[in-house]
Amino acid sequence: MFEEAAEVADSYRGDKRITKSKTNLKKALFELLAEKEWGKISVQDITQRANLNRTTFYQHYQDKYDLLHQNMRDMFEVMKEDIFSPLDIDCSGEKPEAYWYVLRFYQHLQQNCDDFAIIINRRYELNIKELLNDFWNDSFLTGIKKTAAADTNRSVPLDIQRRFVISAFAGTAAWWLENGMPYPPELMAESLIKMIQKN
Structure with a gap:
C-alpha cells in the first residue's frame, strides 16, 4: 500500500524512475532492519541490497537516518x-x-x-x-x-x-x-x- 501511494505521488511529478529507486531503497532498509542492528547498517549495505549506487542514494537522502525518517x-x-x-x-x-x-x-x-x-x-x-x-x-x-x-x-x-x-x-x-x-x-x-x- 505504501509503495502504491508513493508511486502515484511521484507519477504526478513525471518521474517513475525516482519512485522505483525510492521504493527499492525503502525495501532494502526494512529487509536489513529485519536482519541486523541499526548501528551496523551502512549506506553501502542499503545501496547494495537495493542494487543502486551511492550517488543515487544521495540524490534523495542525506544519510540513512533521513531515509528512515522520510519513509x-x-x-x-x-x-x-x-x-x-x-x-x-x-x-x-x-x-x-x-x-x-x-x-x-x-x-x-x-x-x-x-x-x-x-x-x-x-x-x-x-x-x-x-x-x-x-x-x-x-x-x-x-x-x-x-x-x-x-x-x-x-x-x-x-x-x-x-x-x-x-x-x-x-x-x-x-x-x-x-x-x-x-x-x-x-x-x-x-x-x-x-x-x-x-x-
Whole structure:
C-alpha cells in the first residue's frame, strides 16, 4: 500500500524512475532492519541490497537516518489517510463512529504488519520517539474532529484525555503486533471502544 501511494505521488511529478529507486531503497532498509542492528547498517549495505549506487542514494537522502525518517513519515501519512477517509453508508448502524476509525487502524496494521512490526520492535533502537509522538498526537486530534463521541467528557482536560487514549492505543497496538496479531481487527476495535467508553 505504501509503495502504491508513493508511486502515484511521484507519477504526478513525471518521474517513475525516482519512485522505483525510492521504493527499492525503502525495501532494502526494512529487509536489513529485519536482519541486523541499526548501528551496523551502512549506506553501502542499503545501496547494495537495493542494487543502486551511492550517488543515487544521495540524490534523495542525506544519510540513512533521513531515509528512515522520510519513509516513516510517508507510512504514517498513508495510514492517517486510510483511517480518516470519509465513512461510507456501510459504516452506519449500531456501532459508534469511532469504532470504524479504530477498525481501519487495525486493518491497516494487519495489511502492513511486516514493516510496522519492525518499527514497533526496534522503536527504542531507532530513536523514533518524536516521530511516533507526532503521529499519535495528529491522529488523536483528527479523531476528535471526526467523531462526536470523542468529545463526551468536558470535565476532563483535553491533554489528560489525549495522554490516556494515546497510551491505550499505542501500548495495545504494540502488544498486538509483537504477539502475532492474536485477535482479529474487528475484536480489537470493539474491545478498545468498549474500554474507553467505560472509562
